[in-house]
Amino acid sequence: MRGDRSSANGDREKWFVYPRASASYLFDNPLPRIDNFKLRAAYGRTGNRPRYADRDVTLAASNNIEGRTTLVAAQVVGNPKITPETLNATEFGFDAALFRQRLTLEGTVYNRKITDQLLQPVVANTSGLSNLVVNAGELSNKGYEASIAAIPVQTGDFNWNTRVSYQSNKQEIKGLPTYVPPFAVGGSFGASWGRNYIRAGSRTTAIWGNAPVEVDASGKVVRILPKGAWITQPNVTKSVRDTIIGDANPDYQMFFTNQLSYKRLGLSFLVDWRQGGDVANMTHTLFDEGGQSRDYDAKSPVDSLSQGEYLYAAWRGGTDARMYLEDGSFVKLREVSLTLDIPARYYGRLSGKVTNLRLQLLARNLATWTNYWGLDPEFNNFGNTNLNRFIDLAPYPPAKQFYFGFDVGF
């Protein structure tokens, strides 16, 4: 139980209370071959304070002019009623161990809901301002995680540990008031390559971007045209609309961890599999613009154009963002490690002083299996951000890393 007051809140006298609780129950040997089974549940509430000045800013200093500072309207307008946003998290799960710990299972379902979100929605530009600071709507994250760990082989000399985990998450925004228009969060390159929107009833990971549409004589949208329509459908009356063109959120992700050991030799490797999740490949756009893509001259759906010419022309200055939106599914051999424990008889002059000696060979990013055009579908130009995490803009290639190490115990 925790209570907070803050000078950043609109009401500085008010206490905001954040309780937490968790409980679990363990069944010991409930059935034959089941060693134990645990049910768990947790609930917690936390708060996130408004930023300093969120409550009362209305004016701002702007650029100097001839050495004098200037006074302008603050583009983000403070809100004297601002309160913290609240995260309510509920989680249920179980852990089970079977066959004398040879097989363990875990499962978790969670629901994290942020209410009274601290948002800075845009206002109409014609109001002369950019953003409000409000508490509005709720953001929910629902998902589940499951894992199985097993020891399929366990003999005197040879052991094999394996673990597979799976996760899936859905994020949604609800209950935004009418004065909050859909707004794109910062850190994107706009509708030309797609961006995430804070928008009622829409997933925040949905990618909104430009697509050509067919319009009738009055300008009404008849239908969204298929990818490439700027080139493939020259005789249709077209316009541009900002619409959902993909989703940056993977359908699911799985992680495979394996550890094998034979006598003194150990091998472990980690494989990641991401299924789905679109990536906006700006790198590809730039290569096509310069005519330098490796597959620029490949065949395209249009006879008169090469693939590079077709993609770039159909993208048309960013009016069909789907041309460079690519599936970011991949399987990665993320890490491999080989270890060898040196037997004590080779310690030589060090024996007696050294209790163990182990050599290790470690490699990262050894291999990626993907249909993605670029170097790495996991790269994001804006770094480790919550939203807009799907933008590939000319990254350095992920380095293959090799390490040789030794552990000495005294």
Place this chain on the structure above:
Amino acid sequence: MRTVQTLGIAALAFGALAGCNADRLKVPELNNPTPEGVASDPVVALNLAAGGIINRDRADFGGQILTNGIFGREAYNYTPTESRNTTGYLVNPEDPTSFGSGNFAGRWQTLKNIQNFYTIVDAATTLTATQKQAAIGFAKTFEGLTFLYYISSRHNLGGPVEIPEAPTDIKPFVTRDSVYSVALTRLNEGVTALQAGGTTFPFQLTAGFTGFNTPATYARFNRAIAARLLAYRGSLSTGATRTQFYQQALTALAASFIAPGGTLTTGVFQVFSTAAGDVANPINTATSVNVLGHPSTTVDATAGDQRLSKVKTIAQRNAPGTGNGIPTTVGWNRYADQATPIPIIRNEELILLRAEARYFTGDQAGALTDLNDIRTRSGGLPALSAGDIDTETKFLDRLLYERRYSLLLEGHRWIDVRRFGRLNTLPLDLTTHVRALQQVVPLAECQARDRTGEPSLKGTGCP
């Protein structure tokens, strides 16, 4: 039992904390100016706010000049790593998320600053009534100028004509002509206020206003803007209305700083600087290396035109046939370095406005005199004879030529060819290129209007 005890202790702890920390949480706003601070010293605040209006206008000015230059095929911005600097204007200007939909929000921010400025003037008990009139005249002029900039960019789409007090209160779009009317009304209110404004402003203007920094001289700048607005409206009208607007333009010109035969560069400028915290000229030759001249600039010029000194020959940029490149060997001299000012309006334009207004009010001889004043002094070209302008088409050919080269990269050609129905004289360099009639309303504005669910608030031309 235990739970109840815990809660009891917690409640006590809260009480104790609340008791000792009540005052420490009264943290004032320290990073930004506050309305309380402004109210305590309105004279200082007014000086800062006047700077804020000029500064906010300046923030969009270079971009607007370049945008108009690109649409008018005077210049273009070829950035190898950001093709949309070219395509957003020349390929998909109808896209409300393209760069071509810019120059929107900043204009309304200027108007918001002007609204705040009036509030400060209103509340300033230490200012005399005369000083208040001078301050209002200054701001009204900028208000009219800002609406004129806005409607020049959005043209047939029209726009709202007032800034709401509450940012969520959205004002409806009105027609193009109504926006022009409001702009003119603000300029006229400005002159009235300036005339009652005494001999000095109660704040400081920039060096760009040298010669125009008293209420009386600043009023001449106001009339120069009014003359431009009235000439625009004249060219967009027909028959008796056209003549009427041009008559009013002549009246405004007479009260402006027009000086036939005088220095052509006299006028009002936005100044730039490389000093810390200040803003540099965004389209200068020294650092804006991707701002290039349109190849037609040198091709279309009459041999010997001195005004071609505004451009220079550079090594060819953009090989033909790749990407978005328009091959060009034309670079700029117009704004030499980061501190070169950009004119808001100057004598050379006023003389050309008078040539136009005189012609369309039946004074062909007067029009010829003004045209030749510019042609011979600015262009170094032989004078025209009456026969060169004896039809409207011939006159417009001559006028638009002089305006194009006299006001090169000052934001005029696109607006000029549009208002005389000659948009199709602009060249198309690639098959994908189009000629924009106007800049579209940005998507964010359209969405904010859609969200109200009120059809009367919808933005014109919004998807």
